[in-house]
Amino acid sequence: MVREALAALLGLEGDIDVVAQVARGDEVLDAARATPVDVALLDIEMPGLTGLEAAALLRRELPALKVVILTTFGRPGYLRRAMESGADAFLVKDAPAARLADALRRVLRGERVIDPTLAAAALADGANPLTDRERAVLTASADGSTNAELAARLHLSNGTVRNYLSTAIQKTGARNRAEAVRIARDKGWL
Amino acid sequence: MVREALAALLGLEGDIDVVAQVARGDEVLDAARATPVDVALLDIEMPGLTGLEAAALLRRELPALKVVILTTFGRPGYLRRAMESGADAFLVKDAPAARLADALRRVLRGERVIDPTLAAAALADGANPLTDRERAVLTASADGSTNAELAARLHLSNGTVRNYLSTAIQKTGARNRAEAVRIARDKGWL
DNA sequence: CGCCACCCATGACATCTGTCATCCCCGGTT
């Protein structure tokens, strides 16, 4: 519904045509190939592929296509990964609607559009300090699983799970796994 | 941005006029009083007042005004509370856009519009089994606070916090507080 | 009045978590 609404909004702009829409991240590339298109507008949270993964894919397969990421959550880590994925713009949904059409036009002129506040936050936070396994264990723990369940699910020993969670807790500056999950999620590290 | 986009979408319908928009729940009543309006379209997650609280307020102050709740999360508890707040319709955002205008028209004709799948889920789940205090403690624990912090924040003893969390864990069928939070949130009990 | 639900608390107990020291293996770097 939101996607259709945004399409309606952009359709009101005289110089913008919405030529294709898909509901899933893994349908983006096919659609972009099937239709001549200048700019792809991607959400991050999507079924199939995330917008960040889809952006990287588009960058590789169709380098001329501009990519704009539009997301609900302005998390520094998201912005960082969006830039690494080769996105041309990064917008948050609580910005005024006028900014969206504006960003699309700027991107087409070759500019990059990034919220300065967010850019500062992303730079201040530094890179994701979590190793692959720490991130995997922390992510898996988010639903309230116990150490034993995590160990079984990830094919690790109980103690190893505890060790990874312990380092993740320290790196996030949290005082237990739940807080660590919250902080890491906030920063877009998961 | 989403609100403006939805307004654009509805504006395309010939028989619908978007006469007012506000960004916060606590501005809804004033706006509804200032402008002659037939239907209020409310999100649940809003700053100031939630859409559910705003709906109850509108029902009391302006009984003739129809109220439609539009939310991202189709949680049974949300639907239940929406109905208790006197809402005339309950929609989820991942429904097709056409359903929105359709629901507004139906509501104006005096119908109530509710997703049947969701209605079944809400009835199957039964009412919220958590007491006020259990809900408060569980909600407060969601950010990863320790028992000691919860006790200080809620002016309770450490042991009482543990007791409330324990009963909440059992009522949700969870095996620790984190899982209890997830389950209760899923059902819309928080 | 008795019953019950809810609120608040204590103490005891078993288990789970978080931390730390220490070890092994591997693949890069210097």
Place this chain on the structure above:
DNA sequence: AACCGGGGATGACAGATGTCATGGGTGGCG
């Protein structure tokens, strides 16, 4: 060859968490 970071593991320990029994206070309801 020496070193380091990452992955994986063990054992020990303190503290946090979850459970249970038990008690007291309040207010509503039959």
